[in-house]
Amino acid sequence: MTTSTVADVAALVGRLLLALLFLHEGWIKLNHAEISMAYMRSFGVPAWLFLPALGVEIGGGLLLVAGWGSRYAALVLAIFCISTAAIFHTVFTDGNQLLHFEKDLAIAGGLLVLFAAGPGRFSIGASESLRLSASPQI
Secondary structure, eight states, X not given: OOHHHHXXXXXXXXXXXXXXXXXXXXHHHHHTHHHHHHHHHHTTOOGGGHHHHHHHHHHHHHHHHHTSSHHHHHHHHHHHHHHHHHHHOOOTTSHHHHXXXXXXXXXXXXXXXXXXXXXXXXXXXXXXXXXXXXXXXX
16 A cells, blocks of 8 residues: 555545544434533523534534535534533533543644645545645635
8 A cells, every 4th residue: 555545544534533423423412402402501502503513513524424525624623623622611620521621622633634634535525635735725
């Protein structure tokens, strides 16, 4: 296997692992909507943001799986992760909350790497990687 192929396989596996988290969490929210909205409200987040959050998680996850529009999906998901860390995981004296905060930031970091590098050759958006090269234009 060439270095290029290894990198493309790693990009595919990385996209799938990242997508798994968002698809799973979105599915849980969808199936427990009232509980999810109550949790959001308990942190001062209006319930009307439930559907956009669900769309970001499920839609973004599906785009990562396909590798289509994945650079921008990754950017939106990174902002989402940083936002959820800042809203829901700020009790740093609680080790569990601190761990969730750090994991959200680490996931955002991985998503920003995907934004910068592109989805790789094994994706619907493979031409997106070539067209945008290593520096996406915003």
